Amino acid sequence: MPWNKRTLALPATPPSVRLARDWVTSVLREIGREDLAESARLAVSELVTNAILHAEPPMTVHVRGTVEHPRVEVTDQSLVPPQRRESHHLIDLGDDLSWSTMGRGLDLVASYSERWGADISATGTGKVVWFEPSDGIRETPVEGEVFDVDGAIARLGLTPVDPSDMLEIRLLGMPVELFSHLRRHFHELGRELRLLALSEPERFPLAVEFSETFLQVEYERRQVAGIEALDEAIDDGGETVDLTYVTPPTAPGTMRRLAELLREVYDQLSGRVLLSTRPPDDLVALQEWYLGEFARQGAGEQPVRWDGPLRLRLPVRREVS
Numbered sequence: 001m002p003w004n005k006r007t008l009a010l011p012a013t014p015p016s017v018r019l020a021r022d023w024v025t026s027v028l029r030e031i032g033r034e035d036l037a038e039s040a041r042l043a044v045s046e047l048v049t050n051a052i053l054h055a056e057p058p059m060t061v062h063v064r065g066t067v068e069h070p071r072v073e074v075t076d077q078s079l080v081p082p083q084r085r086e087s088h089h090l091i092d093l094g095d096d097l098s099w100s101t102m103g104r105g106l107d108l109v110a111s112y113s114e115r116w117g118a119d120i121s122a123t124g125t126g127k128v129v130w131f132e133p134s135d136g137i138r139e140t141p142v143e144g145e146v147f148d149v150d151g152a153i154a155r156l157g158l159t160p161v162d163p164s165d166m167l168e169i170r171l172l173g174m175p176v177e178l179f180s181h182l183r184r185h186f187h188e189l190g191r192e193l194r195l196l197a198l199s200e201p202e203r204f205p206l207a208v209e210f211s212e213t214f215l216q217v218e219y220e221r222r223q224v225a226g227i228e229a230l231d232e233a234i235d236d237g238g239e240t241v242d243l244t245y246v247t248p249p250t251a252p253g254t255m256r257r258l259a260e261l262l263r264e265v266y267d268q269l270s271g272r273v274l275l276s277t278r279p280p281d282d283l284v285a286l287q288e289w290y291l292g293e294f295a296r297q298g299a300g301e302q303p304v305r306w307d308g309p310l311r312l313r314l315p316v317r318r319e320v321s
Contacts, residue, residue, distance in 0.1 A: 007060060039134050055076030156219065170243065
């Protein structure tokens with residue numbers, strides 16, 4: 001993403017293994033965690049190798065988390081979660097000979113990590129395999145944590161909403177490309193805060209509440225009628241689309257609380273506790289409009305058309321005289 005300097009896009013080719021490990025090392029040095037560099041180099045090599053061999057591009061590497069607990073993520077387009085297997089074989093990647101991550105490689109990742117796991121996309125767009133590098137090899141490899149939104153929602157035990165209670169929300173002039181950036185950012189931030197909530201819940205209750213609200217939003221989204229029109233517009237590359245959503249009656253309240261939590265996260269955590277940064281102003285403005293339309297229309301007000309930019313505007317460089 002253009003606002004996150006700790007992101008590396010990679011081609012699905014063998015040289016990407018070296019690029020990834022050198023880049024991750026440089027980021028860890030930048031944040032003062034060179035003590036984790038060797039473990040991170042070994043583990044990210046295995047994950048990038050696996051993505052090259054078994055997944056579809058595009059592929060990216062991120063460094064997120066906190067300075068105390070930096071996290072390396074490798075994204076790809078496969079929905080198949082990583083699995084540790086008994087068999088293993090050596091893969092020849094030119095200058096980068098590597099054990100396949102589908103064999104011994106995941107054991108190596110588990111041996112050089114404090115925690116590791118995978119998130120499968122709720123929208124079917126791929127997965128993220130992540131790890132928090134340790135400062136040395138572990139005697140016993142740590143088990144991975146695979147997060148599946150479907151399973152998490154099922155554990156909430158929520159019941160479907162009566163169709164007669166559903167509420168209509170109109171979103172006029174939705175900027176298709178800009179919203180696709182916002183949706184990606186929201187899911188990345190959701191993962192970031194969920195892992196923060198799991199590792200340090202008492203220190204970061206804001207991350208805990210956001211994670212709970214994130215699941216409520218996803219539960220409500222799955223009952224909304226009309227989302228397919230937005231997905232079609234994204235696939236078709238349209239500029240704007242007028243949408244009519246039929247949503248659960250709890251959606252306005254959930255979206256109002258989500259807007260409040262996002263403001264708190266950007267103010268208290270982003271760029272300070274978290275390594276990721278606040279998104280650009282265009283995305284923040286779209287976020288406020290989008291969530292605000294649910295809250296306003298839920299209170300009986302008429303819809304307001306989006307009148308902001310249609311695409312993400314990159315910051316203007318200023319020459320230093």
